Amino acid sequence: MKQYIFALFLSLPFFLLLAWAVGLHYQMVTMPEVTLPITGYDPRDLLAGHYIRYQIDWDKADCNQFENNICPEEAFKDKQTGRAVHRFYIPENRARALDTAFITGMHNGEKLSFSVVYAYKNGVRPIPKRLLINGKDWQETITNNKGE
DSSP, X not given: OHHHHHHHHHHHHHHHXXXXXXXXXXXXXXXXXXXXXXXXXXXXXXXXXXEEEEEEOTTTOOGGGSGGGOOOGGGGSOTTTOOOEEEEEOOGGGHHHHHXXXXXXXXXXXXXXXXXXXXXXXXXXXXXXXXXXXXEEHHHHHOOTTOO
């Protein structure tokens, strides 16, 4: 009997983590999507991995996507720090090309505009889903003729 109790306690963290991940995935799939334009904010941080840091450009945002046609800027701020800086993680092998495009705003001679699709519901923390460049998935835009 003690072996079963020990096995139960040993496996409990795994099941809690699994339940948390399934809950987040369910939220991400079922919540409505909103697309918000972004601007850069120190896109490189070598100590923290490969991601792009950005801020939502509320001046260019379409507030008609939200209830009452009002942009919920406070909902997109970090509750602890009050900062509105977000991260979008990217694969290491694509980081250099995406960093360059994000910093310069150009790729293969084309001017780029960036936006992020969020799963958002009033009262629930927004979840970033996809990074878009000129309205297309970022991977379509960054793929170039150099084999990157």
